[in-house]
Amino acid sequence: MIIKAKVTDRIATAVLYIIATLLILLLILFAGYIIYQGKSKLNLSFLTSEPNSLEAGGGIGPPLFNSIYIVVLSLAITLPIGLSAGIYMAEYAKPTKLTKLIRFSIEALASLPSIVIGLFGFLVFVQKTGWGFNIFSGALAVSILNLPVVTRICEDSIRNVPHSVKEASLAIGATHWQTIIRVLIPCAIPGLVTGLIITSGRVFGEAAALIFTSGVSGYPLDFTNFNPMDSSSPLNPFRPAETLAVFIWKVNSEGTAPDARLVADGASAVLIISVFLFNISSRILGKFLNNKFAGR
Amino acid sequence: MSKHRDNKNKRYFKNELLGKSVVTFFGVFLIILTISLVFFIASQGLSTFIIDKQSPFKFLFSSKWDPLREISKGGPAIGALVFIFGSISVSAIALLISTPFSVAISIFMSEISPNIGRKILQPVIEIFVGIPSVVYGWIGLTVLVPFISKLTLTLPFIDKDINTTGKGLLTGGLVLSIMIFPTIASISYDALKALPRDYKEASFALGATRWQSIRKVLIPAALPGMLTGIVLGLARAFGEALAVQMVIGNNILLPKSIFDRANTMTSVITMEMGNAVTGTLEANALWSLALLLLIISFLFIVIIHKIGAKGSFIK
Amino acid sequence: GSSNGGVISISGSSALLPLADNAAKEYMAKNSGSKITVNAGGSGQGLTQVYQGAVNIGNSDVYAEEKLKPEEAKELNDHIVCVVGIAAVVNPNVKVDNITSQQLIDIFTGKITNWKDVGGEDKKIVLINRPSNSGTRATFKKYALNGAEEAEGTALKEDQSGTVKQTVSQTDGSISYLAFSYLDDKTKALKLNGVEPTSENVASGSYPVWAYEHMYTKGEPTGLAKSFIDYMLSDDVQTNIVPKLKFIPIKDMKVKR
Amino acid sequence: MDKNLKIFTKNLDLFYGTNQALKKINIQIEENKVTALIGPSGCGKSTFLKTLNRMNDLIHNVKITGEVYLDNLNVYEQFDIVDLRKRVGMVFQKPNPFPMSIYDNIAYGPKIHGIKSKPKLDDIVEKSLKNAALWDEVKDRLKQSALGLSGGQQQRLCIARVLAVEPEVVLMDEPTSALDPISTLKIEDLIDELKEKYTIVIVTHNMQQAGRISDNTAFFLTGEIVEYNETEKIFNIPSDKRTEDYITGRFG
Amino acid sequence: MDKNLKIFTKNLDLFYGTNQALKKINIQIEENKVTALIGPSGCGKSTFLKTLNRMNDLIHNVKITGEVYLDNLNVYEQFDIVDLRKRVGMVFQKPNPFPMSIYDNIAYGPKIHGIKSKPKLDDIVEKSLKNAALWDEVKDRLKQSALGLSGGQQQRLCIARVLAVEPEVVLMDEPTSALDPISTLKIEDLIDELKEKYTIVIVTHNMQQAGRISDNTAFFLTGEIVEYNETEKIFNIPSDKRTEDYITGRFG
């Protein structure tokens, strides 16, 4: 009997090891394949030049910039709101109906398909405001997508600060708010930063919510123009623009350039590499901040 | 004395009340945001039934979708059953494929080799989460679709009349299963990790093997958490748009087998919204689909809470 | 060129996007004061938005009358900027080069399901279709299928042009249709009744499957919108960009509809 | 025991939800004395300690009836909570320095209470660290993280942090239970010095420690004070059988 | 102390990574006796206890040298780990019932070891609960969740769970430290009964408990056994100054 149990144990362990190995292999294959397919495009001129629907040799400069720009804008929107809401949920929320409702809202927002949020953005930010497709509307839409995640991250990292530290501050006569601002948030920073970088990665790759808000195409930009009010400045948030992920989708569904496939491969490789970069930097930064705060 | 009071009030305002009010406002803002989302989507989505006087019953249960059909040929039809059925079945397939692997991985990470789990698998899972859905779609289209196409052509038991493009329910389900795998895996990993060490220790101390402990003690104890992960994975599969749209074949007929082409709610919205004229029945019907998606995703949350409540009953 | 400052926005047909986009780039390069934003979104959106005044020019693959209510369409001014030709395409492995109208109709209505019935080898025909609101499909249905409706129960298979190209190229036995701008050696364009689907044949009138591409304005165009549409019709665009993108210049057309 | 009363309570009851954790506590705590609270786990020692600086206000389903007086003022009615906590400092079981520099840990309290001048802060930091017998060990590394200190040093840092806001009463909840014997001794010595200036209330599970450092001892059992007296009497001639049982280790 | 040896160790060293937690432990544990392990926090009591049923195998960076013998067989070489743990049961500090019914908790072990017959299981459950002095309290609610029991009942349930697999040795790591006085007494009585059939090794931080229930006592300090002797001798005439200091509460 014991022998049988032990054999089962061995078999189960072996199976689990095999599955784990397969998973790792799958990722290596997946990422390796994408990067391999796109490697001929991994050069500076591809990364910086304009897309071209007429001839081969177009690049992904503006879409790449737009993706980054939307990440920055949406962080600028979600961080203050998400941090505030996270502080509220972690520190002030009493177990009342209101709290329950907020909690439900966070969960509901988090579970909404991004295309539904895209349509909402289309209706409200694009049509009702009369702005048309524009980056800012896109940033707002992905912010809605991201807000519950950011709120959760902020709430969790504040909650993860040891209770003893909070008690210490209160026991000295600090108000609750002073404790939050001066002790809890600084303590929560390592967790916050890692979480935020990872979610930024998700914004970077989002497409469905952006197709209907920031649009699927842009117009030529003047990368020497830093006046955000000027319509040809890349910093102008009220211009239509395609992000890298949207660009891949578009090239795939209606690309006319002769090298459309290669361009999509190259852009995918860039996206995958960005995901790696987001991950690695969050790890490194997280470790660094943790060490810094732990005084090592 | 009263000056002292004043100062004190000012200080209290600055050091506590102001901050508290601001964060409370943003907490409440989340409710407002959710309500306005529901309101706007509903206001569009309901006009199909209120303004265009279409039957909600037909919308849900008829499979004839042709919003532009001329009056002479029977007038517009907006039966969404094909899409609803497609969304459900493609998510179900994804879940069936993904769940065993995800749960296995979570067990591996928490119980078999926490070291490999933390150092290798966790980053791997995070990267899988981070890969944009268009990339999944693109790989699905360029690698999986030709592969499945070959399969449908060569395998003897597949009815060649159905579909040999390689696009279809199975392909969509496979792509989705990779996409939702990290969600399920990481949540069930958390559920396992959250179990007190006690359970494992107690079981080992009684002479149970590792697998016995996992199967008889740990999995039952972590089940509510795992189910939550599975429902969230399902929700994610249900809501995914582009990756599915690229590989499912977008056929407006009920699929005859898992190799057949199908369509989903998200997919048809993605493809047709741009060409629909605002305010027409066609556009309104697409909004109704969006409303339906919203309702279903809220349902998922309710289900998760039911599971959670059951879980807390055990504890 | 004439310096003509101002800002306009254009949106609509995704088929026309590359043309409008490239022309706009050229135009702005020549007229540094002007800003033209071109967006896709679909013909439906283009028509809606130009009617609502949200954009200055709405691009469409189809006549406004086919999408909007008659009283709405009346307010719009049509500017035909070029012609798009549409070809039936098959997977390169299909051993058929020519097809008759009747055969095409039979295939798309589900009467013929094997290539051997149209002179090819014994191979199942895989139909790949476009959404019912696609301009390409409307044109193909009208001029290649003579308006024939798919037989009840036959699949309506949806996809977008780029995906159609990709799918046809990798699915043995498949058939679909694409605008000329998507044609390359990944798919094989079929002769229709012996006529090759080329721009020359469209222009001469011997190849019938084509449609006008429209730029709509609300009322008479003014300012930059007017000069841009004029530019679209100028030789600059018509002899350079239009043929490069495999559209057919208006002035080449020896037939009219 | 009536002279120099610093704190006293009147019929203090405390409920966590419906669960009564303190029952009719009446205790009088003398100024500049060390009062020890002993009793088995869960008897309410920590809970009682926290009623004195209203740390229980943090927990929402707590209900308190009865009164607590500090210098004859009702702690729950006549005090602003910030003032109260400034006057009644607290040291916890596990050292809990903030993850900041040693200097910032000490300066935190004074800053919170409005002191901004750098020289003044420097002064307070030095004085508090000296009072907590830590100055010599850390004076060269004030800018380094407090988390790099040893457990015993951290606990003295926490004491210094409390002293920096110039409290009158210092509450200590098992301050040495996480420390090694040598650090424990240092803290015990420190407590002995501090009682000259401060009133100290200390919870300990170590009977011998209570015997060594306290002047008065209260024995808690399931939320009640069974016996309260001079330490010497409690340990040598306990008047209650349960006290005796506990002190001789019959349970707990 | 040489007759009826159940367990003995030879130069047992244990390292967590590079940190040595046990140093040259040589101890001889007598059959059907209660052996108490005492010492300050972190001295290695729990660590040592776990070497006896190889629970340390769960932690990956543990390195063990030296030998442990059970019935003259080397625990690390001549035993199958599952057999070993069946013969050497363990009760933990915090009661840790599985989140299942009372019945299933007890039946878990026998089932694991291959017993499937329902009547046989019923029998074992009843016998074990009786042995753990819990039967009367729970016999009417065997199908209810074990998590609904009180702390003391849970701990007895855990003991019953161990007894159900019929061990020879029972290791207990501070089994009463989370319990109230009355439950503690019940468990102490139980231990007294159990030693007729089982060999018991118990870690306790409560010196008086060690005095009350054990036959032999080992005093641990920073990973070493300072003194090991009959309990009476250890408490009355300790031969080592450190033992005396500890027992009289000078530290810890």
Ligand SMILES: Nc1ncnc2c1ncn2[C@@H]1O[C@H](COP(=O)(O)OP(=O)(O)OP(=O)(O)O)[C@@H](O)[C@H]1O
């Ligand atoms: N936040 C809380 N919510 C509910 N009950 C609590 C809470 N804190 C403590 N209790 C309960 O109140 C009682 C007294 O707890 P308290 O922490 O004061 O005991 P203690 O004497 O300090 O014990 P220990 O020596 O273990 O620290 C216990 O029964 C405990 O379970």
Ligand SMILES: Nc1ncnc2c1ncn2[C@@H]1O[C@H](COP(=O)(O)OP(=O)(O)OP(=O)(O)O)[C@@H](O)[C@H]1O
């Ligand atoms: N898993 C582990 N990894 C690394 N070090 C450990 C681990 N477990 C215990 N230690 C260390 O080994 C030493 C002995 O620990 P052990 O738990 O055996 O002490 P103990 O005598 O049982 O203390 P207590 O009375 O607090 O339970 C301690 O210094 C502890 O920090």
Ligand SMILES: [Mg+2]
């Ligand atoms: Mg306490």
Ligand SMILES: [Mg+2]
């Ligand atoms: Mg221990």
Ligand SMILES: O=P([O-])([O-])[O-]
């Ligand atoms: O250009 P389309 O309308 O066929 O997408």
